[in-house]
Amino acid sequence: MRYLANRLDLLPSYPFARLDAKKADALASGVDVIDFGVGDPDLPSPPDVVQALCEAAKNGKHHQYPPYRGTADFRKACADWLARRFGVNVDPDKEVIALIGSKEGLVHLALGVVSPGDVVLCPNPAYPVYHSAAVISGGEPAPLPLIPDRGFLPDLSSIDEAIAKRAKLMFLNYPNNPTGACASAEFLTLASQFAREHDIALCHDAAYIETILDGSSQPCLLASSGDRRNLIEFFSLSKTFNMTGWRVGFAAGDSGLIEALGSMKNNLDSGVFVPIQIAAIEAMRSCGSFTSGANGIYRERAELLVPALRALGLSASIPRATFYIWAGLPGGVRAAEYSEQLLDRFGILATPGTVFGEHGDGYVRFSLTLPTQRVREAVERLQ
Numbered sequence: 001m002r003y004l005a006n007r008l009d010l011l012p013s014y015p016f017a018r019l020d021a022k023k024a025d026a027l028a029s030g031v032d033v034i035d036f037g038v039g040d041p042d043l044p045s046p047p048d049v050v051q052a053l054c055e056a057a058k059n060g061k062h063h064q065y066p067p068y069r070g071t072a073d074f075r076k077a078c079a080d081w082l083a084r085r086f087g088v089n090v091d092p093d094k095e096v097i098a099l100i101g102s103k104e105g106l107v108h109l110a111l112g113v114v115s116p117g118d119v120v121l122c123p124n125p126a127y128p129v130y131h132s133a134a135v136i137s138g139g140e141p142a143p144l145p146l147i148p149d150r151g152f153l154p155d156l157s158s159i160d161e162a163i164a165k166r167a168k169l170m171f172l173n174y175p176n177n178p179t180g181a182c183a184s185a186e187f188l189t190l191a192s193q194f195a196r197e198h199d200i201a202l203c204h205d206a207a208y209i210e211t212i213l214d215g216s217s218q219p220c221l222l223a224s225s226g227d228r229r230n231l232i233e234f235f236s237l238s239k240t241f242n243m244t245g246w247r248v249g250f251a252a253g254d255s256g257l258i259e260a261l262g263s264m265k266n267n268l269d270s271g272v273f274v275p276i277q278i279a280a281i282e283a284m285r286s287c288g289s290f291t292s293g294a295n296g297i298y299r300e301r302a303e304l305l306v307p308a309l310r311a312l313g314l315s316a317s318i319p320r321a322t323f324y325i326w327a328g329l330p331g332g333v334r335a336a337e338y339s340e341q342l343l344d345r346f347g348i349l350a351t352p353g354t355v356f357g358e359h360g361d362g363y364v365r366f367s368l369t370l371p372t373q374r375v376r377e378a379v380e381r382l383q
């Protein structure tokens with residue numbers, strides 16, 4: 001088809017779609033697949049949030065186009081939540097914008113920041129959308145390897161000066177998908193200094209900042225620096241409140257970056273349905289204990305699965321944060337082969353680490369977003 005754009009060739013097929021296809025094949029051949037693949041919480045959204053949506057949806061004035069940047073009430077609720085949870089004070093008018101989930105925001109930010117040929121620094125392994133955002137915006141992704149010896153934090157001092165000069169955007173994500181690693185406030189401060197020194201936009205994706213399994217609290221980027229220049233941080237209600245299907249989140253930070261992201265979005269989408277924003281306000285206002293309850297359940301699942309993985313010879317531990325177990329394979333074993341064997345021999349689906357980049361080889365990721373009873377069944381099969 002001569003009319004298809006060249007950029008389609010640069011995009012990987014969305015890796016989780018490939019995983020879904022493998023699962024569908026196994027199901028079609030009668031396998032009872034236990035799915036540790038995609039990180040999509042199995043637990044329902046908070047009932048009060050559902051109730052708020054239903055009520056708000058009855059009001060006809062909410063059926064029209066929403067304000068592009070989010071309603072004033074929504075942006076204020078985001079600012080209040082940041083102040084309460086992290087002691088960060090942002091201006092809801094200039095430093096906050098509503099997102100239809102963070103995924104679109106990550107790509108739209110890249111479109112607003114990156115010009116063709118610019119470098120985008122992307123952790124590797126990582127949530128695949130950073131790479132896609134780089135490619136879609138015409139940029140050149142440059143990997144920041146995340147290795148266990150450095151606690152899965154990138155070595156910023158090893159970034160080639162010529163690459164840093166060409167870079168416009170750097171993505172970071174802590175607590176981290178897929179490794180479960182956490183970053184200290186000191187590391188985030190270093191990263192923000194690096195971004196300002198090289199005049200790079202630093203986007204911290206904080207999708208799992210409330211998914212904490214060890215009772216700690218994890219620092220956010222905006223709290224790590226009094227100076228907001230060059231910094232933007234993405235928050236999502238998806239994992240915090242089991243609201244992946246609702247498509248709602250927000251970005252906060254440098255007003256220039258919020259403006260750039262907003263300009264792209266003004267031209268490409270029309271904002272978040274107002275009743276969803278009203279329900280999201282309810283989640284941020286009153287559902288903190290709901291999140292802690294879900295985190296307790298993820299921890300229980302991790303405590304069940306980790307010993308079984310270790311008994312198989314994998315290196316695995318209970319993550320401090322996120323609902324992912326990043327399991328290291330015995331020396332020399334390739335991620336794709338191992339995943340295939342798990343599916344063929346045990347009917348267990350885990351994501352091969354290579355889905356997250358070449359530095360993910362030698363690992364498989366188990367997402368704990370399936371009923372606890374299914375985790376028990378998986379442990380029995382593995383035993």
Ligand SMILES: Cc1ncc(COP(=O)(O)O)c(C=O)c1O
Nearest residue numbers: 101102103127177207236238249
């Ligand atoms: C690191 C990371 N960022 C962002 C997202 C997407 O979140 P949202 O549902 O807000 O688009 C995910 C989803 O898995 C993720 O793992």
